[in-house]
Amino acid sequence: MSVILVTGGTGFLGSYACTRLLDETDAELVLLTRSTDRAGFVDKLWRSWQLHLSPEAFADALTRVVLLPGDLHAPDLGLDDAARQALAGRVTSVLHIAASLNRKSSKACLNTNLRGTLSVIRLARFLHDHGGLARFTHVSTVAVAGMRDAEDVAEDTAIDWDRSDYDPYGRTKKFCEHMVRELLPDVSKVFLRPSIVMGDPLFPQTTQFDMVRAFCAIADLPAIPLDPNTRLDIVDARWVGTAIARLHTMAQPPHEIFHLSSGQQSHTAREIADALVAETGRTARFAPRLGTGFDWTVRAMNRAPRGTMVAGIGALLKVFWPYVVYDTVFDNTRAVEAVGEAPAPFPSYCGPLYAWSKAQGFRYPHVPLPPSFQDPGGPTWA
Numbered sequence: 001m002s003v004i005l006v007t008g009g010t011g012f013l014g015s016y017a018c019t020r021l022l023d024e025t026d027a028e029l030v031l032l033t034r035s036t037d038r039a040g041f042v043d044k045l046w047r048s049w050q051l052h053l054s055p056e057a058f059a060d061a062l063t064r065v066v067l068l069p070g071d072l073h074a075p076d077l078g079l080d081d082a083a084r085q086a087l088a089g090r091v092t093s094v095l096h097i098a099a100s101l102n103r104k105s106s107k108a109c110l111n112t113n114l115r116g117t118l119s120v121i122r123l124a125r126f127l128h129d130h131g132g133l134a135r136f137t138h139v140s141t142v143a144v145a146g147m148r149d150a151e152d153v154a155e156d157t158a159i160d161w162d163r164s165d166y167d168p169y170g171r172t173k174k175f176c177e178h179m180v181r182e183l184l185p186d187v188s189k190v191f192l193r194p195s196i197v198m199g200d201p202l203f204p205q206t207t208q209f210d211m212v213r214a215f216c217a218i219a220d221l222p223a224i225p226l227d228p229n230t231r232l233d234i235v236d237a238r239w240v241g242t243a244i245a246r247l248h249t250m251a252q253p254p255h256e257i258f259h260l261s262s263g264q265q266s267h268t269a270r271e272i273a274d275a276l277v278a279e280t281g282r283t284a285r286f287a288p289r290l291g292t293g294f295d296w297t298v299r300a301m302n303r304a305p306r307g308t309m310v311a312g313i314g315a316l317l318k319v320f321w322p323y324v325v326y327d328t329v330f331d332n333t334r335a336v337e338a339v340g341e342a343p344a345p346f347p348s349y350c351g352p353l354y355a356w357s358k359a360q361g362f363r364y365p366h367v368p369l370p371p372s373f374q375d376p377g378g379p380t381w382a
């Protein structure tokens with residue numbers, strides 16, 4: 001039986017990937033999380049996984065989930081010798097999803113992405129040397145491709161060390177890939193690079209709102225300062241989660257790097273705006289010439305007093321705007337072939353996502369576990 005050590009299993013993409021792994025394989029999952037006690041862990045996991053599971057299905061899932069208290073910022077992930085020995089010979093693969101997506105904070109990206117990934121690599125090194133690992137999967141991002149302008153990017157040429165990056169997030173994730181390649185040369189590796197992940201074609205609910213909030217703010221502008229032909233490489237979380245689960249567990253993936261993106265099937269700003277008409281009741285007006293002025297406006301909004309809505313929207317648009325206007329898509333032919341299905345077209349589900357997110361005030365209405373809920377406990381490793 002396979003035992004997969006997962007980081008980031010409590011996050012947005014982690015919830016999709018882990019529930020898909022439980023669905024499609026008989027693997028046990030060892031979830032490294034910052035919770036230290038079982039009750040806190042169950043609570044945190046339920047907050048994330050209730051997007052997918054009923055309380056009954058969640059209880060079933062818990063029978064296959066081991067809690068591994070740990071922190072990417074702590075030396076050796078906070079794991080002592082006994083914990084590492086318990087994992088050795090049992091864990092058959094590592095799926096590293098956790099990261100800081102805080103594009104504005106060099107410190108968060110340095111600590112979580114660089115120091116954290118180095119510690120995860122060191123643990124993987126130990127596990128490979130003590131029993132062997134069938135796979136190390138690193139969930140990366142298309143942001144490793146750095147600054148681009150109207151390009152179609154292929155996996156093997158995406159990283160160009162002479163190119164500048166938009167932010168500390170892209171820069172640190174690029175170096176994470178480098179560390180994995182350099183330090184785990186003898187381990188079977190897969191690098192998965194999602195593009196902009198938003199929403200789910202099966203329902204309007206989401207638990208992650210950063211990009212959705214920016215999308216809604218842009219959609220609500222009286223004049224959108226974009227060329228309507230700009231392509232936006234947006235991909236749905238359901239397909240990304242499925243791709244992570246399938247590519248991680250594939251015996252012999254045909255490639256080492258996969259873009260989890262919409263690629264040449266990406267839609268233009270005009271096509272997305274047209275799809276939103278039913279929800280917003282109005283046709284979008286594009287004003288590409290406002291582009292440069294808009295940059296200034298966003299920067300000014302970003303300087304508004306901290307905590308105000310204007311500052312919040314300004315901060316969001318400031319970090320995401322370069323990824324909106326760069327008109328760049330990431331070839332997904334490899335992933336579509338290997339996964340056996342393609343992502344859903346964003347225009348087919350962006351309307352309900354827009355309406356639900358705004359109606360909810362960009363907050364997921366979490367429900368607590370029912371009082372009758374009994375934690376069945378995880379698998380026991382006698």
Ligand SMILES: NC(=O)c1ccc[n+]([C@@H]2O[C@H](COP(=O)([O-])OP(=O)(O)OC[C@H]3O[C@@H](n4cnc5c(N)ncnc54)[C@H](OP(=O)(O)O)[C@@H]3O)[C@@H](O)[C@H]2O)c1
Nearest residue numbers: 008010011012013014034071072073097098099141194197
């Ligand atoms: N979402 C996107 O649009 C997108 C696009 C491209 C690539 N990606 C990549 O996909 C991955 C997951 O993104 P996401 O959107 O799912 O992020 P997310 O919802 O913010 O989840 C991040 C996960 O990382 C964990 N984590 C953060 N700091 C940690 C620490 N110090 N110690 C242990 N765990 C820590 C979090 O655990 P806690 O529950 O303890 O906070 C959480 O499970 C990342 O590698 C990201 O670069 C995402």
